[in-house]
Amino acid sequence: MTDMTELARRKKPLNLAIVHVDPEAFLAAYQPWLEITAFLSALRAGQVEMPEDGITPALTPQQLAGGVTHQIGNDTLAAFCMTAAMKGDGAAVDTVEATLRARFGPDFPGHVGLWPFRGEIAAPVSLDDHVGQAGKKMLAGDPTPPPMRNGETWTVGMRFLERALGSNFKSEIIYPQALWTRARWEDVCEGGVAFMAHIEENLPILREALSEPRNDAAFIANLLLLGAPAVEMDLQDDVKGMLRSLARR
Structure with missing residues (x-):
């Protein structure tokens, strides 16, 4: 056949x-x-x-x-x-x-x-x-040294998401990436909290985002969108638009 x-x-x-x-x-x-x-x-x-x-x-x-x-x-x-x-x-x-x-x-x-x-x-x-x-x-x-680990979590997550979206195996990459994203951002909110920018503002936002039980592209995009200020990542408008679109349920 x-x-x-x-x-x-x-x-x-x-x-x-x-x-x-x-x-x-x-x-x-x-x-x-x-x-x-x-x-x-x-x-x-x-x-x-x-x-x-x-x-x-x-x-x-x-x-x-x-x-x-x-x-x-x-x-x-x-x-x-x-x-x-x-x-x-x-x-x-x-x-x-x-x-x-x-x-x-x-x-x-x-x-x-x-x-x-x-x-x-x-x-x-x-x-x-x-x-x-x-x-x-x-x-x-x-492993990356702790002071740079939070920023690396964001950067790697963004690049892996972009690559997944252009692959014939999008869904097969996205699910493991969602699990990886959850684990890495939980680490940011625990072991990496000392290196987080504006902790009092960003930590509650990230913890709330991590309470989402679904492991999908929307979860990844939302963590990237909300996590950018925590790692002092200045997003361009087109990147913000893409992440916002993916984060919608």
Whole structure:
């Protein structure tokens, strides 16, 4: 079967693997996901026809060399690295990288999406650079000194949210990020309270925001919006507008 039903069927186990940071499940679902997305992209472009037997074709050497397969792979690997980073599970990323290298070689589909989480980028420019470098620290368990930790919580949360919103795995990133956001802002309100700006004003506001039981994009956006003054983050109007829109229920 090579239609959207098959796309959804193959994506489901990958979704769960990303949410739960399960490297074995991710590796089992990865190639079937690349095969269906590559085939449907080629079908829409008129480059292939529906196979008579209804079986999704295997990836060709040309597809493995670049193009849509790598674009999808980059996004998929980045999503897994993000959720792994929020759990501090560097071993899961090591397993995925080693297996994909053994299976496809060093230029495996998705290796570009993985690189910002592995390489040393002295001056990050793109959103992927910033997300990857933050994720690299989290995967390594490299804590930031307390005076800078509150500001880092806000910055990393904002960049991860922006990256999630542009991913094929938005929902799968958002839920773990909401859990991470709750834990990090609870730490801001406890261990990091001495480094909070205007404590008497901001602490009650943040504690009330943390009382929201739902772990979703609105919760994340609301914490970012209300937490900005606490870390002395001056938001531009377009960022305020985006966060306000997401925070509405």
